[in-house]
Amino acid sequence: MKLTALRRLLPSAPPARDDAAAVAPWRRWLHPGTPSLLKRLAPRGLMGRSLLIIVTPLVITQVVAAIIFYDRHWDTMLRRLTGGIAGEIAMISDMLRREPDPLEREWLLATAHLRLGLDVSLSPGDILPNEPPAAAGGQMAEALAHAMESRVQRPFVIDTDSIDDRVEIRVQLSDGVLTVLAPRKRLFSSTTYIFVMWMVGTSMLLMGIATIFMRNQVRSVRKLAATANSFGKGRDVPRLKEEGAREVRQASHAFNLMRDRISRQIEQRTEMLAGVSHDLRTPLTRMKLQIAMMNGDDEDIAALREDVEEMERMLADYLAFARGEGTESTEPADLSGLLQDVVGRYRREGYAVDLHLEEDITLPLKRRAMERSVSNLIGNACRYGSHVAVRAGLRGETAVLLIDDDGPGIPADKREQVFKAFFRLESSRNPKTGGSGLGLTIARDIVRGHGGEITLADSPLGGLRVVVELPL
CATH class of the missing domain: 3.30.450.300 (Sensor histidine kinase RisS, periplasmic domain)
Structure with missing residues (x-):
């Protein structure tokens, strides 16, 4: 660190002298490696840091007492x-x-x-x-x-x-x-050794008692973190028992209130969508019936029929997107079997899809929602590529799914935009065969609801690679 930088950071510091010894103490105290060294040496967990706070004064007091x-x-x-x-x-x-x-x-x-x-x-x-x-x-x-x-x-x-x-x-x-x-x-x-033995013995006893009490306090924090993590992955979690210190109980109470509010919002959203589905499908059905009763092959009638069918598809896609959280419960599911079912369905439709499973993968899933997400991803790859390769395996505590195609791909600067609702990449996707622009949006919504993530990259086949990561 230069001397001018020291003057800016420490305006109250004494004037710098040409003497190197005058600047050395400031450099020594402000050395950038010191905080990182302390962070590396300090315990990572709350229990370790709490015990360090308790034990350090105790040890210093005992050392001073022993020396005296x-x-x-x-x-x-x-x-x-x-x-x-x-x-x-x-x-x-x-x-x-x-x-x-x-x-x-x-x-x-x-x-x-x-x-x-x-x-x-x-x-x-x-x-x-x-x-x-x-x-x-x-x-x-x-x-x-x-x-x-x-x-x-x-x-x-x-x-x-x-x-x-x-x-x-x-x-x-x-x-x-x-x-x-x-x-x-x-x-x-022998009084010296008796004094040291009593001092060490009582210290170990007090440390043991402190460890037991701190473990009980930290257990509540760990339970809160685990419950919040599971809830963030879309899993059904019971109300958290409010226990521990006052601050921990306040955090648990706030989490329970948040959980209840989110659950009510999901229920209200699902009920609203059910009503929207009923209200919109009824007039669309009447319109389809009236169009069917019209005579003739007029171009206007054909265009109107296509518009109604497009409205039905868009409504179905929108309801599927808005129903992303859903009310489906999370249960242990076989991801390998799910992929075999989806790939088998596309193979029966005549698409060339290769599937490679490195191992059997079982993890908590909302099976129907995840099947919809994987189906959307593989369907997009089949629609825009002639050959699709699907690969799944475990990487540590994460299940990784790779979907590669040999299609036109997506430019790097557009890969984040395609996840936006109703966004269609007209320059590289055929609008006649494309959907309503909700496929990737629904897929990412479902995957993120499981605590995972979807990213896009270049495929070794020359097209697009979709990477799906799901925590176990």
């Missing part, structure tokens, strides 16, 4: 424990220096073992090797070495690795080496 506890409590407890051991060793070394009598020293060492739990021995005449005052052993050895330096103030060596349950401490005295074996548990506090 470890830094304060563990350090304090370790200093106190090591200071106690170092103080006892300092007391023993001072008492040995004051009591040169061997018997008194033996009594002192036995008393230290009995009262303090320390195994203490004295090696007269020994000298410690010239080594660093503290051996490797982690934080405990470092704390013990610091306590020995401050309290004993004599040369010493610490060994935390040779014995599993004890720590060996050797101190250089004036007449020998004092060896002390201290129990490791006296230098270790």
Whole structure:
């Protein structure tokens, strides 16, 4: 991003300098890859994002608490424990220096073992090797070495690795080496691990409870989405149970109201069309009867007869188009069998139609409506082409139907217009054999009512290819 673009986007930003370091922070914060990276890392689902919102503060709080506890409590407890051991060793070394009598020293060492739990021995005449005052052993050895330096103030060596349950401490005295074996548990506090275990355990419990509650809330949203998707595909769905959070119940209630309104509109439309069909067919029938009773072969009478027949065809096509939603229920149907029936009917009429089925396809359909749609598409291909190829198969979760012909085709800039009602492509379709311009409109209306789509493309046969996609 250029500096001028930064000035336009951020008018409040500090003035740009020639110094590259002054511009770098702005570029770093406004790098175009940052939002996309966050979107890729963030969970996609509502449940995952909700849990992330719940878990992130919990984890941060626990990490901060653990760091503070470890830094304060563990350090304090370790200093106190090591200071106690170092103080006892300092007391023993001072008492040995004051009591040169061997018997008194033996009594002192036995008393230290009995009262303090320390195994203490004295090696007269020994000298410690010239080594660093503290051996490797982690934080405990470092704390013990610091306590020995401050309290004993004599040369010493610490060994935390040779014995599993004890720590060996050797101190250089004036007449020998004092060896002390201290129990490791006296230098270790289990409260840190207990605190971490309780913290992790309660966190897992709370996360489990939160997951259960969030799953119940998300279930209502998923049910709403699935019901809306099925209803959008023209399938009969029951009223959605209004449950979950208040906002989810409001969305479910709004969906139920919308479903009821659409259902009433479809019923009213069907009833209106039934009345229109009855009202219009009655005068047309009378007109046909009057024309039939007329004598003679006058050209005007023949033209009038053709006009009446054309009006009947247009009325039938219009009613079929307007009845697109219909009242037919959606049920699992065999698309392969439906195609065989339609293709067989056109073959019996003398058309050359090839059918290739990759597999048996069963999906929810309004069978009569889909049969009308497929019949319109194959009929158009047969009308304008001498050879028609029909192919059907599955592509993932979608059933795909391809209808190819070797006819004149449709120009690319006209392929969307032919789906408009009463549109006729006079330049490439014969008006004498063409219909009322509703065939493709009815076909797309039915396919979209099933949640699918129809598109037009160039056919390998040289004519038009019709692609029908239907979700399973």
